[in-house]
Amino acid sequence: MPARQKLPPVLFCLAASCLLISNVGCSPRDFLTRRLAGDLIAASEDFKAPQLFLLRSGLYSNKEFNSPDLMVLKRRGWIVGTTQKQCPVGLQPPPCWDVVLSPLGVDTIRPLISTVTPGTGTISLQVSHRQIDSISGISKSENNADVEFLWHWVALNPVGAALYDSGVHYRTMVSFRKFDDGWKVVEKGAPANQSLEDALRNAQPAQ
Secondary structure, X not given: OOOOOOOOHHHHHHHHHHHHHOOOOOOHHHOOOHHHHHHXXXXXXXXXXXXXXXXXXXXXXXHHHOOHHHHHHHHOOOEEEEEEOOOOOOOOOOOEEEEEEOHHHHHHHHHHEXXXXXXXXXXXXXXXXXXXXXXXXXXEEOOEEEEEEEEEEEEOOHHHHHHXXXXXXXXXXXXXXXXXXXXXXXXXXXXXXXXXHHHHHOOEEOO
């Protein structure tokens, strides 16, 4: 007869605990492992949502025209600005710039346009998405947990590659809660915990 395979001690203890706690056993989501935490974060709508870049044609203040994002587009030759003698009321400081796509910008950016806001000249581009590097730590207290993870941007097109450096990694902490059907990422608007949406918005580059 073939020898019986023995369960590893950890799995044996978990299985035994499930039988003691519940008559129906346990779900894999009852145990917040690093792998499960990473899978749940990667599958969440907030994490999967692509990064949008909004670009409008028309008048910009001098400060807006020299913002980091527009400076990148100018260096790539995708936009050009023409100096205006006077700024409209409320658009300061001067000088102001009338910004349009260059011929190269039309060829590069127009195929990437997701939406156009009528009457504003604003176009929306999906430029990058997030990718998890690793789960760096889990701190649990009863039915609540904080999970720290590292992630980076992955460009979807040339604009994303120009604006977001894939070599920069971000460190983020997000809250989890355990429900009757297992652990879940805290959703938007949870009163006592930091949601994934807020955590991603406030993420800082890892040191």
